[in-house]
């Protein structure tokens with residue numbers, strides 16, 4: 001939708017093909033229906049995928065200031081929630097509506113419920129014959145000078161983002177880096193998760209590769225609100241790390257997470273911290289001694305992990321118990337067994353290879369073909385980065401294709 005509007009602004013005649021009954025279905029799901037549209041922190045480290053110079057070039061030309069002005073021009077005002085940008089009315093439907101109205105008001109032709117069967121380049125009969133593309137649909141044949149392919153990915157197929165864009169790109173000669181889920185939950189091997197499910201707590205999480213010989217390699221770390229589920233770990237920090245765990249598992253590697261449940265206390269201060277707490281609550285049973293600091297089931301989980309009797313008095317804890325507890329709380333190991341699938345993922349890592357597009361998002365293989373959005377090998381962190389990429393790249397491709 002952004003690509004179409006940008007191309008029309010730049011003077012092109014534009015037609016949109018959408019195989020769903022309406023455009024923008026996935027947008028309605030974003031930010032739990034509120035649409036986290038962008039972020040104040042646009043550091044490039046929040047974007048992942050192939051050739052970083054392409055991502056940089058697009059985000060430098062179509063910055064979040066430019067896209068914010070674009071949306072303001074369409075009547076959509078941003079709300080800043082601690083650096084996370086939402087529509088002022090906090091309704092994702094408003095984002096779809098302002099884009100739809102602009103498309104209507106600018107006279108952009110929209111064909112919905114149309115299934116694109118193939119996209120082929122026009123073979124010029126003579127040297128001066130028209131170059132371009134033939135699009136075959138279930139409703140007939142269309143010819144265009146340029147094509148922008150922005151079919152999304154293969155996450156949440158019922159939104160229309162069903163992976164068919166990858167097939168179209170491949171038929172046009174492009175390579176697609178293996179699509180894998182990203183921004184999703186992780187499942188863990190241990191059996192205690194049902195007892196702590198539903199707890200949310202601030203934590204630091206480090207994801208590591210490990211081998212049977214004891215070697216470990218840090219994949220990445222995040223801090224934020226951890227959500228404990230019946231089957232493992234979730235929440236924004238886990239979402240952001242999930243791409244690394246899923247990629248490693250796909251390569252046959254073993255992954256574990258190390259959770260710091262008390263990031264505010266330095267590791268070297270942890271034993272004194274526990275000693276002071278248990279001294280002042282010396283008459284309480286161990287199972288009650290963490291209440292006020294951690295949710296009760298989580299405290300019990302720590303104690304059980306350390307083999308400490310839940311009924312013993314906090315004041316009777318031995319130094320060896322304190323050492324084990326300090327280590328468990330600061331460095332809680334859990335082994336990753338799986339992840340959410342494409343349906344549970346907010347985005348997809350992989351896609352059309354960035355090495356095959358110019359910084360203007362034109363195909364290096366088929367001149368006149370452009371790409372934008374999630375179909376490309378770009379995925380962003382949780383926090384408005386995927387929509388920022390969709391909008392910035394749509395704007396860049398639209399302007400360029402019209403030029």
Ligand SMILES: Cc1cc2nc3c(=O)[nH]c(=O)nc-3n(C[C@H](O)[C@H](O)[C@H](O)COP(=O)(O)OP(=O)(O)OC[C@H]3O[C@@H](n4cnc5c(N)ncnc54)[C@H](O)[C@@H]3O)c2cc1C
Pocket residue numbers: 017018019020023024025026027029030031032035036037038114115116150151152153155156159160161162163164165345346347372373374375383384385386387388390
């Ligand atoms: C639950 C959920 C929550 C999310 N929340 C956020 C958030 O708050 N902030 C954020 O930044 N990102 C969020 N995202 C990610 C974000 O929605 C996507 O990255 C973004 O929508 C990608 O835009 P796109 O235009 O590339 O693809 P899409 O939005 O998927 O649009 C592609 C369109 O192409 C159509 N299409 C596909 N194939 C064909 C075909 N062959 N013929 C015709 N039409 C076709 C589809 O029907 C679809 O309408 C969320 C995603 C999910 C699933």
